Amino acid sequence: MTGARSRLEDERRRTEQHLAALRGDYRGFVEASKDSNADDEHDPEGATIAFERSQVGALVRQAEQHLDAIAAALGRLDAGTYGTCAVCGRPIPAARLEVRPTATTCVGCATSAAGSAHR
Incomplete structure (x- = not known):
């Protein structure tokens, strides 16, 4: 890392x-x-x-x-x-971290209602 x-x-x-x-x-x-x-x-x-x-x-x-x-x-x-999603625990894709290095969620969770508070 x-x-x-x-x-x-x-x-x-x-x-x-x-x-x-x-x-x-x-x-x-x-x-x-x-x-x-x-x-x-x-x-x-x-x-x-x-x-x-x-x-x-x-x-x-x-x-x-x-x-x-x-x-x-x-x-x-x-x-x-x-690099681990704070909502689902799966890896956050490298491309997302490249664009948004402070991301706490994967794209799926970031766009869901459950993940909106963790973007």
């Missing part, structure tokens, strides 16, 4: 870099609106600073959750359960 570890560690590095950039963007939006009395809610130019800040905030939370999923996958790898 050396390939899996390498893939997960690469994914973690990319996600950490992406998260750092998003946090920088978020700080920029906060700074831009800090001492402003502009009514950006009614800006005729389109997207508001508040909207952009909200969007970037959601992306930050999503990246943080992905880092948690990567850590959990590395934990499963260490425990020897990586």
Whole structure:
């Protein structure tokens, strides 16, 4: 499973870099609106600073959750359960793990009602 570890560690590095950039963007939006009395809610130019800040905030939370999923996958790898479906106990196909290295379920369970909570 050396390939899996390498893939997960690469994914973690990319996600950490992406998260750092998003946090920088978020700080920029906060700074831009800090001492402003502009009514950006009614800006005729389109997207508001508040909207952009909200969007970037959601992306930050999503990246943080992905880092948690990567850590959990590395934990499963260490425990020897990586690549085993959490619902049915069968192997998760290598192609699925290649595309989604943090997957906890096989495709069948991921698409069933029983597996939807474990995707």
